[in-house]
Amino acid sequence: MTDTTARPVLLQMRDIRIEGRSDETWTPIINGVDLTLHKGEVLGLIGESGAGKSTLGLAAMGFTRDGVRISGGSITFDGIDLVNASAEQKRQLLGKRIAYVAQSAAASFNPAHKLIDQHAEAPVAHGTATRAEAEEDGIELYRKLRLPNPDEIGFRYPHQVSGGQLQRAMVAMAMSCRPDLIIFDEPTTALDVTTQIEVLAAIRHIVAEFDTAAIYITHDLAVVAQMADRIKVLLRGDEVEESDTRSMLEQPQEDYTKSLWAVREFQRPDKPPPAVDATPVISVQGITAAYGKIDVLHDVSFDIHAGRTVAVVGESGSGKSTAARVITGLLPPRVGQVELDGETLPLDYRKRSKDQLRQVQMIYQMADTALNPRKTIGEIIGRPVQFYMGLRGRRKRDRVAELLDQIELPPETYLDRLPSELSGGQKQRIGIARALAAEPRFIICDEVTSALDQLVAEGILRLLARLQDELGLSYMFITHDLATVRSIADEVVVMKDGRVVEQGPKPEMFRPPHHPYTDLLLSSVPEMDPDWLTNLLKERGVDDIGDASADKI
Amino acid sequence: MxxxxxxxxxxxxxxxxxxxxxxxxxxxxxxxxxxxxxxxxxxxxxxxxxxxxxxxxxxxLQPAVTEAGAPVAGVTFFRWAVHALIVFAIAAFLFRLLGRHVGTSATRKLFRHMPLTAAFGVLVILVYAILAIFAPLIAPYGQAVVFDQVNALPGGNPATGGNPAHPLGTDQIGRDLLSRLIYGAQNTVGIAFVTTLLAFVLGGSLGFLAAVLRGWFDQLMSRAVDVLMAIPSLIFALLLMTIASAWATQSWMLTVYMVFIIAVIDSTRVFRLSRAVGMNIVVMDYIEAAKLRGEGLGYLIFREILPNAYAPLLAEFGLRFCFVFLTIASLSFLGVGIQPPLADWGTMVRDLAQFINFAAFSPLTAALPIMAAGAIALLTVAVNFVVDWMLHRSSGLKE
Known part of the structure; x- marks a missing residue:
């Protein structure tokens, strides 16, 4: 990372103001932000959701979403005024000199066309290359991005390649016209830590190789620390501060930035281990479960004791969520059994008694789909209260209010709202309240914080920890984020390909020696050190990241 | 040239x-x-x-009458259409204005965001509903009363072949057309409404049930529906009506059979839709949460799934209502639908259809069948305006 500020300015945004239309009025989204990007420089944009990062990133292309307008300020890209540019001028720029990489490659690729066809579209349309040249160049780019089988992968359809590979194919596509500027809009947020590294390394490598300037939008500070030369922090449409990566990490000036940096420091005190003869609340014994004829869990066993949190970690497809489905009874296992307080639970949830169902509750990853959008908060929380406890009328209302108090939302404001009127973190709290309403002993938390910003996620973790202390709950905490594990778990179960690879108390798990897979997971978690990725790559060898190293285990 | x-x-x-x-x-x-x-x-x-x-x-602006005094049919009909369009637009505008200032704050807010087309649709539906409900009070004569003058032309002007006592004229056996149009609203629209409702109760609940239960129930229902849908619906309805007419001892029984037959045939479409919509909702986590809570089927379908399926189902209801309505009109037109002396728009079009041949010489004569046909067309358009608006609103909510 050399000093790029001495180089000519590529993109200049002056006092940019952006408004969005809602309820027939224009409400400001960005209130006068300045942004300067030099040639070959990578700028990190960070902030919580709703801070206007994506809107600002799109505005750098002279583009706004429907119902959004640029109401003031100027955007100059290499001498071209993007605010007043004609549609024809912008067509010449976009895709050719400015490219965009979206958060979800799976949703951004057209599933009906092969990767290489979509890759070649822009160069051919812009006349920078013939179809054959574009294809050849695409294969070369795939090779540079270290995609497996670069000669063939382009001729597959999007659903035939994995998420991380698709994301890299999208980076290749953005590179197809060798643009001067690429906007990366949270390109790794939806990926596992192990895949994330590959994509990060690929992006960093190719951006440096072609001397491309980039705006890297993310809410993950550790990621931005690896990628950016400079970092700009946004809060609700205002710039909080901007400086180069190292000084930003070492001495942030503003309180808000400090609070962002401090999030990862939340940690619960270690609890004494459970008594040797204690009956676990939930005991999973020798579970082998299958979807159809294919086994996805192989002989999985673990115990969860009263008042303790067991974190189940592993990358996607490792069987974490399937284990949860077995415990809830949604997927009756082929072999093995599940015990609740020493009593064997019927394998199918339909055969369980109301009381057994009550004891095991679940909190979901996507609060959007976990709450019925047509029911008010009062109805959502009130239903289990009425269903299990038989409370009605006044007493039900009081109980719901009490539950809302427990999750730190004032009842009078929230009782009659619909889920769509709440923020992501508030929705997740409602999900917690619904689980609490059943007065369970055991709650499964399925990636409850992975869709949330770090500040909000930390609030949820603190709430869960407090509730555990107050109510003596046991949690099974499914996650792929090891920072979360570090802050909340008492015990850790590492899963891979449907098997338990390693399990034990948390302090032990974070202390070497590890199982190689645990080691891979642990070392893949980005750290707040700008040299972390460089060092890691050096350590693992350039060709030995991600997939490659995972295969060696 | x-x-x-x-x-x-x-x-x-x-x-x-x-x-x-x-x-x-x-x-x-x-x-x-x-x-x-x-x-x-x-x-x-x-x-x-x-x-x-x-x-x-x-x-x-072309002359509507040639120098020789003969009417120019094209210009006359075009002028009528333009006048109707202007009158409808003004009526819709005034109605929306009224809605914006009268009523509860919720309805006022509804009208503020309403496009003119939707206001027109709501107005027409309201007018039809009022006509249908209060038909005996509004209609000047009974629907089966026969007068001396047959084939009186609309307009009520004796000089052009009309009769002031019958502003819209009379049919071939001398029944007042205005009264029959108003009663027709009651019969045609009322029966269509009941039929559509029945089709939705039947198709909707079975469709959701299939979506929740899956497995053999879903297979059985879906294949049965496939078989029913494979037969052209109008011909199937005609066939069943012919069979039913053998059992019907009184004419009202035939109407009841018709309601059931059309409802069953149309419920197949509703089944398909509600099953597809239900499938998308059933995979949501909140349904899983409700299942794990131990909720019964009834709660799942009516309290968790149905509220989320209102938008597509209501839109389909509007469209389906039009189709049912047109099917009834077609069946009546073919002679097996609503039986005389009950007034019905389909029958009216059939009875008066031959007058359309006089369009070139006497536009007023041709207007006789057009009035009933127009009543059908107007309601169809109005319902579709409202449905479009509701679809737009529900898709807007998702953003």
Missing amino acids: SVWTMILIALVAIAVAAWVGRFVGRRATGNAPRFRDMPYAVAFGYAFVLALLVWAVWYY
């Missing part, structure tokens, strides 16, 4: 006008984005619509 050459010349003229118009627009506004970024196709569209409007005004 043939008509085709003229059309070709007109198109070329429009194409040139579009280019010139866009060019002038750019110059005059100093390259405002609206003109600067306008694709040629859009400019052509504007020019085309403009040309169409000019033609409409010109045609409207």
Whole structure:
């Protein structure tokens, strides 16, 4: 990372103001932000959701979403005024000199066309290359991005390649016209830590190789620390501060930035281990479960004791969520059994008694789909209260209010709202309240914080920890984020390909020696050190990241 | 010069006008984005619509009667259509204005965001509903009363073959057409409404049940529906009606059979839709949460799934209502639907259909069947306006 500020300015945004239309009025989204990007420089944009990062990133292309307008300020890209540019001028720029990489490659690729066809579209349309040249160049780019089988992968359809590979194919596509500027809009947020590294390394490598300037939008500070030369922090449409990566990490000036940096420091005190003869609340014994004829869990066993949190970690497809489905009874296992307080639970949830169902509750990853959008908060929380406890009328209302108090939302404001009127973190709290309403002993938390910003996620973790202390709950905490594990778990179960690879108390798990897979997971978690990725790559060898190293285990 | 050459010349003229118009627009506004970024196709569209409007005004101003005193049918009908359009637009506008200032704050808010088309649709549906419910009070005569004068023309002017006692004229056996149109609203619309409701209760609940239960129940129901849908619906309805007519001892029983037959045939479409919508909702986590809570089927379907399926189902209800309504009119037109002496628009069109042949000589005579047909068309259009609006609103909510 050399000093790029001495180089000519590529993109200049002056006092940019952006408004969005809602309820027939224009409400400001960005209130006068300045942004300067030099040639070959990578700028990190960070902030919580709703801070206007994506809107600002799109505005750098002279583009706004429907119902959004640029109401003031100027955007100059290499001498071209993007605010007043004609549609024809912008067509010449976009895709050719400015490219965009979206958060979800799976949703951004057209599933009906092969990767290489979509890759070649822009160069051919812009006349920078013939179809054959574009294809050849695409294969070369795939090779540079270290995609497996670069000669063939382009001729597959999007659903035939994995998420991380698709994301890299999208980076290749953005590179197809060798643009001067690429906007990366949270390109790794939806990926596992192990895949994330590959994509990060690929992006960093190719951006440096072609001397491309980039705006890297993310809410993950550790990621931005690896990628950016400079970092700009946004809060609700205002710039909080901007400086180069190292000084930003070492001495942030503003309180808000400090609070962002401090999030990862939340940690619960270690609890004494459970008594040797204690009956676990939930005991999973020798579970082998299958979807159809294919086994996805192989002989999985673990115990969860009263008042303790067991974190189940592993990358996607490792069987974490399937284990949860077995415990809830949604997927009756082929072999093995599940015990609740020493009593064997019927394998199918339909055969369980109301009381057994009550004891095991679940909190979901996507609060959007976990709450019925047509029911008010009062109805959502009130239903289990009425269903299990038989409370009605006044007493039900009081109980719901009490539950809302427990999750730190004032009842009078929230009782009659619909889920769509709440923020992501508030929705997740409602999900917690619904689980609490059943007065369970055991709650499964399925990636409850992975869709949330770090500040909000930390609030949820603190709430869960407090509730555990107050109510003596046991949690099974499914996650792929090891920072979360570090802050909340008492015990850790590492899963891979449907098997338990390693399990034990948390302090032990974070202390070497590890199982190689645990080691891979642990070392893949980005750290707040700008040299972390460089060092890691050096350590693992350039060709030995991600997939490659995972295969060696 | 043939008509085709003229059309070709007109198109070329429009194409040139579009280019010139866009060019002038750019110059005059100093390259405002609206003109600067306008694709040629859009400019052509504007020019085309403009040309169409000019033609409409010109045609409207043509004399409706030739110098010899014979009416020009085309111009007359065009004027009627334009007048109707203007009257409807003004009525819809006034209705929306009324809605914006009268009523609860919720309805006022509803009307504030309502497009004119939707206001028109709501107005027409309201008027039809009032006519249908209060038909005996509003209609000047009974639906089966026969008068001396047959085939009186609409307009109520004796000089043009009308009768002031029958403002919309009488049919071939001397029944007052205004009364029959009003009673027709009661019979046709009322029966269509009941039929559609039945089709939705049947198809909707089975569809949701299939979505929740899956497995053999879903297979059984879906294949049965496939079989029913494979038979052309109108012919199937005719066939079943013929069978039913053998059992019907009284004419009202035939109507009841018809309601059931059409409801069953139409419920197949509703089943398909509600099953598809239900499938998308069933995979949601909140349904899983409800299942794990131990909720029963009834709660799942009516309290968790149904509220989320209202938008597509209501939209389908509007469309289905139109189709049912048209099916009943067709069946009546073919003679197996609503039985005389009950007034029904389909039957009225059939009975008066031969008068359409006089359109070229006497537009008023041709208006006799057009009134009943227009009543059907108006309701269909109105319902579709409202449905479009609701679809738009529900898709807007998702954003």
